[in-house]
Amino acid sequence: MNQPRILIFACKWCGFIGADAAGKKRISLPSRFRVIPMECASLVETDAILRALAGGIDGIAVLGCHIGGCRYNNANHTAIKRLELLQDLLDTTGIGSSRLLLSFGTAHEDYQFEEIIKNFFDELTLLPPLDPWL
Amino acid sequence: MLEKTKNIARQILEEKKASAVFGLMRNEWNIIQPHLFEDPAGLANLVLEPKWLLAKLAMRILRSSPENYKLAVICRGCDERALIELIKRNQIEKENLLTIGIACSQEQAAICLCDRPYPEKLDAGEKVSGVDPFQDERVRKFLIGNDKERMKRWADMLKRCIKCYGCRNSCPICICEPCKLEDDVWVQRGVVPAETITFHLIRAFHLSDTCVACGACQEACPVNIPLLYLQLGMRKTLREKYGYEAGLDPETKSPVLSSAFEKPDTDREFPDWINSLREEDES
């Protein structure tokens, strides 16, 4: 089976720093993920996530800062609530909320980023393909 | 109920509380259509059935009228909720709107899968209790099972879509111009059936916290896709997690727009709504 494809929206104050640190440490990672740095997790549009799923991407990760640690006056709280609601829609339709990984405050360090990416790859490999939707 | 509604409407017109009453009329060819009653005499032809959502039309009428034009709308529960959402979203001036709320019958509620078949401001008719959509046979049959089965069901269903935009056009809350569904960035243009994930889920999610479960989208769909089912889970989550329901009062903002954390909850295995389907799953 093909390796899953992952798209990552990484807050530039947190997840992106983790991704960058993993790079600086030259941690070896599976290659089929792409990172789009964002100003804040709250800038991630749900439509973009759906667009990505429709475009054949298997999993989306949104990496933001921990609760209470947002540079933008808790904007990430709003994002979490919204994205959790999107997970509900994904569950309703059988796409499954596990395709949308929400990680807040857990990808700040290189090894955390590594772990998240690797686990997400493993998890996605187990999921049925999205084909019927395409 | 009809007589009572007529009386209220007449009173409103006679006392000049509103410039017109907006409701349904049986015309001389026996066809029912929305009508602006400006003259109390015309109210003889007022009817209340069938279900016909007037919120969006009312909004358009108010928009194209002079500032001090007041409209009284005869509305069912869902219609009232839609009007309230439109007030919340600055589409209707609160002062320019009066409602004459009428209750729906038990049968209607069952058809609509409606959990609130009455307006908050009830003027005519008796409240009947709502139905829990998750206890409904049709919903259970459609949403039960594992992801794979559900996905299959939705995929088969959504393949029927002819991309007529009826769902969006009929939805009282879908008021954007331009709309993202017509933007190539989000939904490929000229592709039929519509790209399923983007077209349907973008629309569904835009209404996540504003959907009043009126079912207009579903009723407008020429190929009978149960579009309301898309909203049910999110509506249930909003109610259970945040105690929020769209369209109940114009002051309460959606919890998804605020950073206040009522209950931090990121550990989720099952969607909350799935619990109500559980028993059957196990038996």
Next chain:
Amino acid sequence: MANISVFLCKCFGEIDNTINFDFLREELSKDPSVVLISIVDSLCLETDIEKTVSQIRESNSDKVLIAACSTLSRGNLVIESLIKEGVERHKIGLVDIREGCAWIHGDNPEDASKKAKDLINMGIAALQHKDMSDDMSVTVHPNALIIGAGPAGLAAAMSLARTGFKVNLLERSKVPGGMLKLISRCYPDNDDASNKLGPYLREVENNPLITFYPQSKITSVEGDTGNFTVHFSFQEKDSFIQAGVIIVATGAKIFFPTGLYGYGEIKNVINQMEFERQSLNGSLETKKPVFIQCVGARNRERPYCSTICCPISLKNASRIAEDIPGASVFILHRGIMTPGNTLEKYYRDTLSSGVQFIRFEEEQPPRIIGSDYVEAVEVYDAITGITRKIETDLVVLSTPLVPNNDNVQLAEMLDIEVDRYGFFSEIYPMHPLETKTDGIFICGSARWPVSSDHSILQGKAAAMKAVSYLRQSKIAASTLSRVPGLKSGHARVVPESCTGCGNCVAACPFDACHIEKLEGRYISIVNMMKCKACGSCVSVCPNGTMQIPEHNYRMVGEMIKMAF
């Protein structure tokens, strides 16, 4: 479609050892919008930058894409050096193919090369749609408004005035000094409070740059960073001041523990403030005082530690123990809080002065014995497990500082935040003393209970932060960023497509947008002086009316399409 020139940086082998640049060149040449592909040794070299700039000038390209290291490494420096050479910021794109590709996929050069190609394509797609935010600037009123003339406010006023800025100092009461007026000595140096206050009071009196407004109260605030208009009542007359910055130094208030340990009913149960008053006017008479800590603090209602009450008790207890021969002094506590080098020493000194410490638990508080006069205090010693009866002639309750009653009101006027207890709060722990609104600072106990020394320190720090605003004659919205470097932009509304739904207004964490009625319909307006470009508004706008031009949805959408 804009013409794009692409520069691929080898980073002296760090990148091209893994990624196949010939493959990249070949793939990129298929893209009609790419008019120039240039491979450079290292964009860190000045010579390579010069070469790059001249190549850009010679080519007919509109925009420049750099594929090199991450923005967090030297990528940003490369961008800055191109900007210095005259390339516009929004016409430069940077793709990270080192940290984000070569270095993490070193074991798989083939996949790494493919990924690099995709990343560059994403970069091109984004660059095609990248736009630039509008900007605005305001003229700065070169003076400061300080609310509160306690130690924090006074210190801020003095620092600002000595730096040469005009200061308006508002005070609720008749005289400056705040809580320091009410106490005799300060910890940890045991200096007289009046000595500590002296220089500041003289400064307020003598420095012509400081205008003192006693008995004044703020009624409303308008305007933004650099240009606030503050209306206030001054000795019962309405007045207003225009100021470039505002420093909030309103302090806190003392908690009166009515009903606890007989306070308010029994004559010889007092709080620390009363103790200070009596020692100031010389009426203090005690040989056997018992101090009880954490009265009304660190409980369910007020779970916080007010940080100043332990040192205050140490100060007052050791003073009695040292000054009055034969005195017996007890401190009943729930753990003495004395962090830092000076305070811990203070604690040890108090121990050696003969003050006795007994620890009790929250569930078993000390008991007062006596109904109109306390003769003894009974306490269960949590460490030895023995209940002890201590004879006393004075019970002193250590109570926390609590927020002023009108904090919430003032915060609303100023558009800043209060924490869950009602103290003013910072926007983010990494930006101390700064608030939600740029140009408004908080310091002293208005922010959190602190000692007079710390109040003074924070006042001075706030003043220096304020100077960085005041010394500019004009402030551009784009420079109002709390982090080095520019803000990523400002949200922008397309008025034609805005439905006025108000989602953006509800979601904006900085109250930077509002709905206005224009030509019969409602639309959202963004205040660039407040917008921090977080994008909360963007993601809740149903139809993409609200966008950040430097990171608009078209860019994201096209990047997603090119991602694999």
